[in-house]
Amino acid sequence: MSETASMKKLNMIEAINDALDVMMARDSNIVVMGEDVGYFGGVFRATAGLQKKYGRTRVFDTPISECGIIGVAVGMGAYGLRPVPEIQFADYIYPGLDQLVSEAARLRYRSAGEFTAPITVRSPFGGGIFGGQTHSQSPEALFTHVSGIKTVIPATPHDAKGLLIAAIEDNDPVIFFEPKRIYNGPFNGYYDKPVEPWSRHKDGAVPEGYYRIPLGKARVVREGEAMTVLAYGTMVHVAEAVLAEKGVDAEIIDLRTLVPLDIETIKASIEKTGKCMIVHEATRTGGFGAELSALVQERCFYHLEAPIERVTGFDTPYPHSLEWAYFPGPVRIGEAVDRLLKA
Template structure:
């Protein structure tokens, strides 16, 4: 085991994939010479050359479109959209081409590519650098959607995504890049390298797509979360001394309904937490799934704790995030329901 930040874990996954398979190519804005705005691809161009790790123009549609063409010809592109907010010009390529090519071609072509995107707030980036657009992808048949919450998972999930035969949207929470967001504070307070969550296996390994992880066992209520909100939910449960079972979804599509249903049927109560806006957020889909599969086991209505239905604030972003206080109030509501 080595101690890594999430950035280092993602970089390690790139390195191992490129070392094992010359078909893996990495490109995007500033990912080559500079190593990416968050340094997730630092050193890859120097090690593997500019034909396998290279910079692209500021053209998200072109980046994704080129990746789709490469995948159709048998390469395994891993492309970076510098911020998830920048992906909108490429959305048509993702939805109309990448997600559908296997089905439109009756299996003659596949799109084995990964589209990496830093997501969520935490850098005071405002409306154009802080959005959480995961629901826009979970609605699209043909895509897989992944959101890691720690370095060990980030590396294993990315290696699994690169080997998956279909396109994978890989969303990386920016607040977790450099330190463990322990949930009690607004910002990371402990470096990953001195924290047990920063322990990462040295060699290649995969974390299966579609399998959730139980981060905290409990019997009073179930919390469904992903990314940064896993740590916030854990902190809320500790602060409130609530015997909450916290489930880290890890993969939104395909979701692990077996683990979700087993937990909710055991606890009888469910709280869903995510950073994205409430209306039509992925939490609405989770709530419907819980209602459909666990209705006769529920002791209270499902409660969602989310970002606000407003344009993303700039200076007030820490008030926008679901925090321990709001989650504790949700715990109280479902326990009294």
């Protein structure tokens, strides 16, 4: 990214649309596909205007068949295209799981490098719209378990654009989960109201044109000495708001990519602070926080001054009317912070 690149204020939806536009203009092999992504522009409008600009052969609607969408994308990738399929909600991705796990993730290895699957599967995930059990799940841990798939989750419009460009350019399959709770702006973790529109928020500035953020590099949101907080997606903003209100000098790390994981940035931070809290929206058991906790324990045991804290969603089916109680918020994060400070 050029240091002289002009900036514009975008929300995350606009930044994703901008990334797709930039890449489709640069590479005619990039195609966008999925349910309602063409004429309608996607249920969240992330692909709005792209079919009109690039035509129906490069931006096209598919049947309601996630297995078919991803299976076709794998074939396109092997053929030489760079498909960017959209799964309308992450909850709908399960019918396509076999194609992702058994085909996309393994194609490079089973063909001894003769074929690759350069596909980027975009999907909104997590809660925030009262979508209930079929529109609000956070299944990221399932994909981090699969060798051969990269898992990316942005927390800002700036990162959404740069990471999506890097994902599209990658020669291996990438799951690109977009936290829909912050599609239009960051939230403070207390209510379903934004702190302020992305257009005025410090993270809403997005460079024009092409730039990429390398996969596998975390972002230090703010430096601190009291503890290290590991988060991604919406929870970056929730944790930041809670810690700011409590006046805690915590170092907050936005992981950005779960696989590949920037363990060196995590390790350096915990060696400095001696304490670690992990915050994510997904259920606790088998969540990615468990893997983070194990890695921190293995790499930083002699620097830890307190048990690792995990603040997560509950091990229950996703509650429709109680989703704001389900989210890690100021009460549960605050209690974990107090335990670490007293340790």
